[in-house]
Structures are given as structure tokens and as C-alpha cells.
Amino acid sequence: MLEEKNDNLLEADGSAATNLPEIIQAETEVLEKLDVVETSNETIAEQVEEVAATVTDGESSSNNTIIDAIVDTNAEESEDETLKERHDIPMLDYEAMSLESLVDELKKLVTNEKVMSVKDHIEEIKKSFLAKYYHLLEEKKEEFLVENTDTNEEFQYHSPLKTQFDQYYTLYRDNKNTHFKSLQTNLKTNLENRLAIVEELKELINPQENIKDTLKHFNDLRERWKTAGPIPKDKYNHVWNNYHFHVENFYDYLHLDREARDLDFKHNLEQKQKIVARVEELINEADVNKAFRELQDLHKIWKEDIGPVSREHRDEIWNKFSDLTKQMHDKREVLFENMRGTELENLEKKKEIIAKIEVLATEKVNAHSQWLQQIEKVEALRTAFFSAGKVPSEVNEETWAAFKTAVRNFNSFKNSFYKDIKKDQNNNLNRKTALVAKAKELQESTDFAATTPIMKQIQEEWKQIGHVPRKYSDKIWAEFKEACNHYFDKLKEQKNEENSEEIEAFDKKKAYLETLREFQLTGEHKTDLDAIKAHIETWKSFGKVPFPRRHIEGKFNKVLDALFEKLSLSKKDGEMMRFANRIDSLSENNDSRKLENEKIFLMRKIDEIKNEIFQLENNIQFFTNTRNAKKENSIVLEVRKNIEKHREEMEILKDKLKQIRNLGQA
Incomplete structure (x- = not known):
């Protein structure tokens, strides 16, 4: 339930205008069961009008899409208030980070921040890390196959970074599960409390009870409602609508002093006018994202904390608030367009980098030193690719795939060269093996005058011989070094005697x-x-x-x-x-x-x-x-x-x- 998207959020100010007749009918039936609804057609018409006003509060349908997006976010954050904090944590360009930096950033977020406030950040880190890691894994596997063409040994690769990443991600996942379990229990309890408050509101409509006691009870219920805590987002709209309806019903059917109600309407109007004035200021805020975030909070206050205004001001105040919301949205869209322009520039940079790697994948070189230079060029281009910044999301996968293909083609081209020199490495292995045997044969010699020049010559020959296959390199070097050290240690002992x-x-x-x-x-x-x-x-x-x-x-x-x-x-x-x-x-x-x-x-x-x-x-x-x-x-x-x-x-x-x-x- 916590992960489901809420499809029934209010459009604005506690409303659900798209299903208005059904809501009115359902609420009217509830009142009839309480035996407090008057039977005249005129009274029912007034009830319909009143509920409609409460639900819509003058909402204009032209901005529904924008309002829906804001209300959707507020409903989600009402369920889990830690989600609000994610807006205060900067979303870095994780694609440009190295594997080491990604692990460090994951560790920092998991150990220092609340689990749901970094949910989006960690998923982006995971996406970038795994993409780079599996690309690295492919390269290591290709290198392994070049080195082990004649064996049945299976490819294995262990990365300490991957181990650290898995450790911190598992910790994050466990924390998230714990958080969800705790939240689930609290949401259920809070929902029951709020529904109980609504039921008590219904029971307030009792003509036999003293009005002062009733008002005191009513105010107590409103205070309990404010502190009742978050509820599941899929129940959010229904519960809030139900609560608002019965609050309005309490005002109407107890025939309270109209002057007191007008004062309440006036107070609510003043509060909403302050919100409108604040939004007018936010229109000129330089930090558009920060301003839009505050706008979301103002919508929540408008809906949850401030009651309705008189019918004569409802359309005017809401339309003004709605129009300002659209202006803020449009300003944000301009910012997004500018960002998209930057992303398109980044896309061109990455295409140029890919093209350069593709060229390097066709330049034939015939020496190990030259290949080292080519590899350095590709590594520099890789770094430039990851540092180039984000590209439009619709071409991100395509661009990444093209980059991986270009690098893979270069590696295949490089590996073909090293396959050709594998024979030379095997010859070098045979020559070094012979030198090891010769060094072992001479290591016990006591004819130092004759043997020392030979041992020095063997060492010089070793230096002149090229690389051997990597899996034999350490072993054969250790054997040769041990034999030489053994002889020269004896020579040193003899010199010490002299x-x-x-x-x-x-x-x-x-x-x-x-x-x-x-x-x-x-x-x-x-x-x-x-x-x-x-x-x-x-x-x-x-x-x-x-x-x-x-x-x-x-x-x-x-x-x-x-x-x-x-x-x-x-x-x-x-x-x-x-x-x-x-x-x-x-x-x-x-x-x-x-x-x-x-x-x-x-x-x-x-x-x-x-x-x-x-x-x-x-x-x-x-x-x-x-x-x-x-x-x-x-x-x-x-x-x-x-x-x-x-x-x-x-x-x-x-x-x-x-x-x-x-x-x-x-």
C-alpha cells in the first residue's frame, strides 16, 4: 500500500471535483442515517451547493494537471514526512562520478540521512554504479579470455568496491524495510484515530446536548485531528473530504451564530490572502526549484490547515491562487527548457567522444608502448564522457549503449594485438625458465671469481627478455630472485670473511x-x-x-x-x-x-x-x-x-x- 501511486488525490483545497455528484450523494446518505437532514428539496439543494463549495472551493479546471501534480506530491509526503527532506539533499551528477566516489556517496547517505529522504538519490547511485561496474566486468572478462585462451579456467573477478557497495546498499534496504514496517503500523493506527474523530463529529449533532459542551468537544476534536499523524496516501483524499464535510455539517445543522461563522470565513480569507501574497513574492524568487517547493507546502497549508471562505470570495481567491501556481509552473518549465538545452549540448559532447573512441578502435599500432598510449587516450576519453554531464533522459540509454559499444570495439581491437604476441610471451617464458634453471645450478658454487660474472650476465639477460604470460610472471620471478639472492648472499659472506x-x-x-x-x-x-x-x-x-x-x-x-x-x-x-x-x-x-x-x-x-x-x-x-x-x-x-x-x-x-x-x- 505504501508503494502504490495514489490515483484519487484531491485537485485542490480538499476537493475531488471529477467525482463530485457521487461524493455529494454518498455524504448525503450518511446524514440521512443520522436523521438530521431536512427533507425539503430546497434544503437538499442548499446541501449540494454547500458540499460542492467545500469540495471545489472555486477551483478552475484549467490548471488541473499542475494542481494534480502538486497534490500528488503532498499526499505522498503526508504519508511519510521524511520524504520532505529529500528536496534539501542535492541530487548530484552521479553519472560523472567514479566507482570509488559513488561508494563514498552511498556510504555518506546511508549512514547520515533518513532512509526515505535519500530514496531517489540512492536509486540513481545504484543505477550509475551497476552500469559502470558491469561495463568494467565485461572488459576484465575480455582481458581474461585473451590471457587464458588455452585453458578451461573459469573467469572470476572480485572487486572490493562491489563488496562495499553491496554492504551499504543492503544496509539501506534493511533500514527501508524497517522504516516501512514501522510506518505501516503507525499509518494504520492514525487512520483508525482519524476515522474515530469523524465518527465523533457525526455524534456531535445532538440537540439535547448543551451548546457550550458541544463546542468544547468540537474544539477538542479539531485539536486531536491536527495531531493525529499521517495516514495511507490512498485514503488521504477520502478521509480529508469526509472530515471537512462533517465540520461544515456541524456548522450548518446546529444553526450556530452566523456572525461567528462569518468571522471564521473572514479569518480563513485573510490566511489565504497571505498565501496568495507570498506566492506573488515567490514568482520573483531566483531559486525557482526552492520557490516551487515552498509553493507545494503552501498548497498543503491551503488544503489541510485553512477552512473555507464565504461563497462570494471562493472563486476569486482560488482562481488567483491557481493562476499564480500556473505562472510558477511556467517559470519552472523555462528552467527545465534551459536545462534541456544544456543536456543537448552534453549529448553533442558525448557523441564527439564516442566518435573519437571509434576512430581509436581502427588505428593499428604494432608495439606495446604504442598501445599503452592508445589506452591512455581511451581512458582520458572515458573520463571526459563521464564528466560531460547529463543528456536528455529519452536518449540516455542509447548514448550509454553507443559508448559501451565503442569501448568494447576498442578493447577487442587491442586484444587481437595481444593475442598475436602471446607466442612471443611463451617464448620469453621458455627463455626465462632456462635462466632460472641455470641460476639454480650455480647458486651453490664456491668458485666466486668464475661464477660471479656468469650470474651477473644471467641477470642482464633476464632484463633484456620481454614479458611472459601474466599468470606465470610472479612465480617465475620469485624462483629466479631466490636463486640469485642465495648465491649473492654466499658471496657476501665470503667477502665479509675477507x-x-x-x-x-x-x-x-x-x-x-x-x-x-x-x-x-x-x-x-x-x-x-x-x-x-x-x-x-x-x-x-x-x-x-x-x-x-x-x-x-x-x-x-x-x-x-x-x-x-x-x-x-x-x-x-x-x-x-x-x-x-x-x-x-x-x-x-x-x-x-x-x-x-x-x-x-x-x-x-x-x-x-x-x-x-x-x-x-x-x-x-x-x-x-x-x-x-x-x-x-x-x-x-x-x-x-x-x-x-x-x-x-x-x-x-x-x-x-x-x-x-x-x-x-x-
């Missing part, structure tokens, strides 16, 4: 360096030179030190440099001894990179000096070939000294280079 020896060498060199600082030359050239050479040999005997602590070699070289400075060695001899010590240190630490860099540096330096000597010799020729040059001047002499200095430096560099080359041959 490092203990290097640390011991460092400690010895550090202690020896302190004693060397105290060393003093005797003044005997040969004795002192042999002593320095002995120190160098002792230092070498300690062995390599850990890489992070090689700075100690620099400290040792500085001590040697200071000792060489005190010896009466030639510049060349001192330079060569220092160089030899440094090269020996690099050689012992197997630092081939630094040795190679040193070699390149010496070769470049020798070339630079050769060029400088050549340039200086050209300059001398210029000065000595001039006509007036009887002898070499000071500039020429300075240049010759400079040339000689460069030649000495070049000889030292050549000896250093020869020493490095001899080290490589050894």
Missing part, C-alpha cells in the same frame, strides 16, 4: 703510521733512502685495507713526501719514488679503474706538453728570424728555459706511463 683480514691490515697500518711519524733521518743519504724503502716494503706487507678506510694510504704518502723533501734527491727521483708507491698501492687493491684513469691522465698530459713545446719553439723562430735580431734577447732566453722545463716534466710523465704499462704486462 674484510676481517682487511680490517686487521688497517689496524696494523694505523699503528705503524704512528711509529713512522717519529722516524728521524740520520743525514746519511744512502742509509736514509734504504730506511725509507724498508718502511715502504713493511707497509705493503700489511696488505689491503677496507675500501671505506683507504684514506690511510693518503696519510702514509704525506709522511713519505715529507721524508723525501728532506732527502737530497733530484726532483725526478723523488717524484718517481712517490709515484711508484702510490701505483703499488692501487695495484694491491686491484683498483684497475683508477690505474686506467691514471694512465689516460698521463697520456693526455704528455700530449698537452708536446703541444706547448711546439708552440714555444715556433715563437722562438719568429724572434730569431727578424732582420734586426743580432742576439737573443731576454724574452727568447726565457722561452728557451720554459721549453727545457717542459721537456724535463715530459720525461717524468713518460717514465710514469712506462711504469704503469709495465705493471699491466706483469
Whole structure:
């Protein structure tokens, strides 16, 4: 009963004009049973006229459709007052939202709002979510079929978002059922109370009762009626009509003071004039939807809270109210037309997006990287489609179907490419499987010098091999990684053992360096030179030190440099001894990179000096070939000294280079 549409709502002001004769006849029969209806034709005619006035209140039939729509909404909201709140909750563009956003919005509405106030919102969310989810499901299934063409495995897809959506929607549905059960009970009770009030109204017509007591009882009944609560909407019109009829009947057949009734009519007229004045203000309200919503409330007040006016004002006041209602309706229709214009613009945007996707579904590309770019384009177009806004409702399904078809065609076109490269992925799987086997074979090797380059080469080969089928990717990578890690962990352990020896060498060199600082030359050239050479040999005997602590070699070289400075060695001899010590240190630490860099540096330096000597010799020729040059001047002499200095430096560099080359041959 709660979900049925009410087909018998009043047209306006408590009326049901379309069935007026039948209503009058039925109510007249009720009065006859109470034995209070006068039998004269004139009195019956007056009753017919009075009931007609009560039912129609001067309603004009020209606006029936508009009034019916308003009364229909008011009847529904009278049954469940929480429906009023739905107008205060904005209806968002759910079609433009992502699945994540839709779930978040559903959660917010279900947990924070009354269940019936968000009924329309949640149904729109459900419609948008399921449409997008099932579209996503189709795409995932197509991808699965591409990846699993050779197996009988059934397609399965689990989405946490779908689970969350089902959870919140189930909560909403349970809340709605609970609400309906409670509402059903209340509506039934309220209906019984209102019918009982009507029955008591009938019993008021008793000439034997004191008029003051009767009036007090009458006012009590009106107060009880106001607080009786909502009733089923399919009983709404009949009950309200019945109540109004017997209220009017009470006035008429007890022959109350006409002056009191006229005052009541006057009060009602003033109230209805205030409503008319308010509607005139609403005509100029900027927020048309808000104004129309208030208009609906004013219609309800007009019908439920305000009684009739005198016959002479009924048509005039009602027609004015009805005409203003039509003006508001027309203004709202203009707004809807503007919205429709926007929707048509959105439709054109979506058609353009669909057309672009259709083009992408025909552009053939032959590389995975290019397909990634195509996929990004389609994803961007998908986002633009959902963000484009609403389209006219009559083409919504058609537009959505065209979009799904375009995306599906693109996915099919894309999947055909990946089907073609499935063979390559299987070949890659075979190659990686072979590398896994090789890595497992070598993972226990202790010949680190020979095995380490091979393991590194295996890792490089792995990087060069392309993708394998997705369902094997994680498994084969885990096996390969485990084998490689196993070997290199053993290599690290071995290096850690070697490092203990290097640390011991460092400690010895550090202690020896302190004693060397105290060393003093005797003044005997040969004795002192042999002593320095002995120190160098002792230092070498300690062995390599850990890489992070090689700075100690620099400290040792500085001590040697200071000792060489005190010896009466030639510049060349001192330079060569220092160089030899440094090269020996690099050689012992197997630092081939630094040795190679040193070699390149010496070769470049020798070339630079050769060029400088050549340039200086050209300059001398210029000065000595001039006509007036009887002898070499000071500039020429300075240049010759400079040339000689460069030649000495070049000889030292050549000896250093020869020493490095001899080290490589050894």
C-alpha cells in the first residue's frame, strides 16, 4: 500500500471535483442515517451547493494537471514526512562520478540521512554504479579470455568496491524495510484515530446536548485531528473530504451564530490572502526549484490547515491562487527548457567522444608502448564522457549503449594485438625458465671469481627478455630472485670473511703510521733512502685495507713526501719514488679503474706538453728570424728555459706511463 501511486488525490483545497455528484450523494446518505437532514428539496439543494463549495472551493479546471501534480506530491509526503527532506539533499551528477566516489556517496547517505529522504538519490547511485561496474566486468572478462585462451579456467573477478557497495546498499534496504514496517503500523493506527474523530463529529449533532459542551468537544476534536499523524496516501483524499464535510455539517445543522461563522470565513480569507501574497513574492524568487517547493507546502497549508471562505470570495481567491501556481509552473518549465538545452549540448559532447573512441578502435599500432598510449587516450576519453554531464533522459540509454559499444570495439581491437604476441610471451617464458634453471645450478658454487660474472650476465639477460604470460610472471620471478639472492648472499659472506683480514691490515697500518711519524733521518743519504724503502716494503706487507678506510694510504704518502723533501734527491727521483708507491698501492687493491684513469691522465698530459713545446719553439723562430735580431734577447732566453722545463716534466710523465704499462704486462 505504501508503494502504490495514489490515483484519487484531491485537485485542490480538499476537493475531488471529477467525482463530485457521487461524493455529494454518498455524504448525503450518511446524514440521512443520522436523521438530521431536512427533507425539503430546497434544503437538499442548499446541501449540494454547500458540499460542492467545500469540495471545489472555486477551483478552475484549467490548471488541473499542475494542481494534480502538486497534490500528488503532498499526499505522498503526508504519508511519510521524511520524504520532505529529500528536496534539501542535492541530487548530484552521479553519472560523472567514479566507482570509488559513488561508494563514498552511498556510504555518506546511508549512514547520515533518513532512509526515505535519500530514496531517489540512492536509486540513481545504484543505477550509475551497476552500469559502470558491469561495463568494467565485461572488459576484465575480455582481458581474461585473451590471457587464458588455452585453458578451461573459469573467469572470476572480485572487486572490493562491489563488496562495499553491496554492504551499504543492503544496509539501506534493511533500514527501508524497517522504516516501512514501522510506518505501516503507525499509518494504520492514525487512520483508525482519524476515522474515530469523524465518527465523533457525526455524534456531535445532538440537540439535547448543551451548546457550550458541544463546542468544547468540537474544539477538542479539531485539536486531536491536527495531531493525529499521517495516514495511507490512498485514503488521504477520502478521509480529508469526509472530515471537512462533517465540520461544515456541524456548522450548518446546529444553526450556530452566523456572525461567528462569518468571522471564521473572514479569518480563513485573510490566511489565504497571505498565501496568495507570498506566492506573488515567490514568482520573483531566483531559486525557482526552492520557490516551487515552498509553493507545494503552501498548497498543503491551503488544503489541510485553512477552512473555507464565504461563497462570494471562493472563486476569486482560488482562481488567483491557481493562476499564480500556473505562472510558477511556467517559470519552472523555462528552467527545465534551459536545462534541456544544456543536456543537448552534453549529448553533442558525448557523441564527439564516442566518435573519437571509434576512430581509436581502427588505428593499428604494432608495439606495446604504442598501445599503452592508445589506452591512455581511451581512458582520458572515458573520463571526459563521464564528466560531460547529463543528456536528455529519452536518449540516455542509447548514448550509454553507443559508448559501451565503442569501448568494447576498442578493447577487442587491442586484444587481437595481444593475442598475436602471446607466442612471443611463451617464448620469453621458455627463455626465462632456462635462466632460472641455470641460476639454480650455480647458486651453490664456491668458485666466486668464475661464477660471479656468469650470474651477473644471467641477470642482464633476464632484463633484456620481454614479458611472459601474466599468470606465470610472479612465480617465475620469485624462483629466479631466490636463486640469485642465495648465491649473492654466499658471496657476501665470503667477502665479509675477507674484510676481517682487511680490517686487521688497517689496524696494523694505523699503528705503524704512528711509529713512522717519529722516524728521524740520520743525514746519511744512502742509509736514509734504504730506511725509507724498508718502511715502504713493511707497509705493503700489511696488505689491503677496507675500501671505506683507504684514506690511510693518503696519510702514509704525506709522511713519505715529507721524508723525501728532506732527502737530497733530484726532483725526478723523488717524484718517481712517490709515484711508484702510490701505483703499488692501487695495484694491491686491484683498483684497475683508477690505474686506467691514471694512465689516460698521463697520456693526455704528455700530449698537452708536446703541444706547448711546439708552440714555444715556433715563437722562438719568429724572434730569431727578424732582420734586426743580432742576439737573443731576454724574452727568447726565457722561452728557451720554459721549453727545457717542459721537456724535463715530459720525461717524468713518460717514465710514469712506462711504469704503469709495465705493471699491466706483469
